[in-house]
């Protein structure tokens with residue numbers, strides 16, 4: 323039995339398959355990854371841009387960077403990996419998608435049960451009154467202000483040194499504990515606590531599958547490994563299943 327058939331078989335047998343996705347899945351549509359070669363952090367130091375301290379020191383600088391990233395995100399549609407994950411959910415094979423990405427592309431692709439662990443760059447939050455707003459496009463003024471109270475708006479994402487939204491984290495843990503098949507797709511396995519989820523799933527007896535062109539710390543606990551773009555693997559799996 324080939325590796326792809328093993329994965330297809332595992333998806334058929336699984337009662338609760340959960341996917342954890344990271345930057346690699348969005349790199350396939352041209353949104354740069356944070357780590358790895360060509361990653362955003364090669365040119366920008368995260369501690370200068372994605373921390374609360376950086377924001378309060380220079381909100382305009384941080385917002386210029388986010389406005390640029392928003393331009394990128396709002397100009398891209400979902401890639402094949404997003405699309406086939408959504409179709410696998412629709413067909414009943416995948417129960418939840420936990421993502422470290424802030425680009426909102428899983429939701430745009432049609433995935434329904436999505437846990438956005440690190441928030442969304444398509445949303446802003448008022449630092450004064452807490453008001454949240456979904457954006458239709460990149461912010462126009464930098465830094466943007468709250469329409470309700472005039473306070474400074476920030477991207478509704480989790481920055482370095484900040485806690486994950488409690489609700490998202492508890493949903494992610496719940497889905498992970500329920501899973502008997504856990505797909506780890508395009509994540510470097512370097513950012514905690516997301517990186518701890520595959521090991522938790524494995525301890526609970528789930529079969530862990532890694533889909534990533536590169537080796538990661540997840541590789542050693544994975545029972546199946548695919549060194550290929552996620553879009554290709556998921557498309558092949560979906561076509562086999564339907």
Ligand SMILES: [Zn+2]
Pocket residue numbers: 448449450451452453468469470471472473
């Ligand atoms: Zn406000």
